Amino acid sequence: MGHGADFDRAIGLLRRLCHGPRSELGKVLKTIPPNGPFWKYGNVTMRIRSKEAGMDPVVFPHWSHRARYTCRVCHQELGFGMRRGDSGITRGQYLSGKFCGACHNGITAFTVQAGPGAQCGRCHMKNPQQLEALFDEFSQSLPMAGFGNGIDWAAALNEGLITPANSLKGSVVVLPFPEKLKAPLKLGTASPRSDVSFSHEEHFAELDCSSCHPDIFNIKKKSTEAFTMDSNIYGSFCGVCHMLVAFPMNDCRRCHKGMNNNSSY
Known part of the structure; x- marks a missing residue:
């Protein structure tokens, strides 16, 4: 199932099952990513304003951008929200150099401006499947993974196969990573599965602390009382x-x- 209308329906069903048996949640979980084609995973389709303007929807492939820039560039420097729909992008904004327009100016990347050289079809896609061949070529030299879009992004970064820029402004001052956060955070679980191992350091390589705190994780212990596998699947906490x-x-x-991926949910 690809990222789009089918995925949204699956998430809607998950929400309706919120108070149902965990076995039912497990069945639904198997119907959502990564069961779709690798090239679709992570693509964001923006339809509402495009439809109002009589244009094909905008399809944004995260995979083609994250090899060039860290998440921090778009989600901190350019102000894209971490949750879908938070940014409210308008054509006027990106034509003035904001959001997508910061790079798509005809110099860093193809321009979003109208004119003889306009390349509207690069974003407004009648047939998003044109991305499949581009993805196949793009991913050939990157380490494989069995889930998501089939790329192990952490390995690609650690092995120097991708060197994403951390700012559009050239050199940027990055605070040193706190020593006390270098050890993985161990989180116990109430269910019969292994504990969770969370690495702040791996996330800090591409994000700022403010990417997650306080909007997604409040840091205060009482704010994570609702941190469960179910809440993550519904798109909260890590699920964002x-x-x-x-x-x-x-x-x-x-x-x-220590958990087997073939284990039941």
């Missing part, structure tokens, strides 16, 4: 990224190190 762009929750062993 790890159900849409980063590797999905189906890849259990990426967090639950």
Whole structure:
């Protein structure tokens, strides 16, 4: 199932099952990413304003951008919200150099401006499947993963296969990573599965602390009382990224190190 209308329907069904048996949640979990084609995972389709303007929807492939820039560039420097729909992008904004227009100016990347050289079809796609061949070529030299879009992005970064810029402004001052956060954070679980191992350091390589705190994780202990597998699957906490762009929750062993990915939910 690809990222789009079918995915939204699956998430809607998950929400309706919020108070149902966990076995039912497990069945639905198997119907959402990564069961779609790798090239679709992480693509964001923006329809509302495009439809109002009589244009094909905008399809944004995260995979083609994250090899060039860290998440921090778009979600901190350019102000894109971490949750879908938070930014409210308008054509006027990106034509004035904001959001997509910061790069798509005809110098850094193809321009969003109208004119003889306009390339509207690069974003407004009648047939998004044109991305498939581009993805196949793009991913050939990158380490493989079995989930999400089939790329192990952490390995690609650590091995120097991608060197994403951390700012559009050239050199940028990055605060040193706190020593006390270098050890993985161990989180116990109430259910019969392995504990969770969370690395602040791996996330800090592409994000700022403010990407997650305080909007997604409040830091205060009382704010994480609702931190459950279910709440993550519904798109809260880790699920803000790890159900849409980063590797999905189906890849259990990426967090639950001792858990078999074939285990039932």
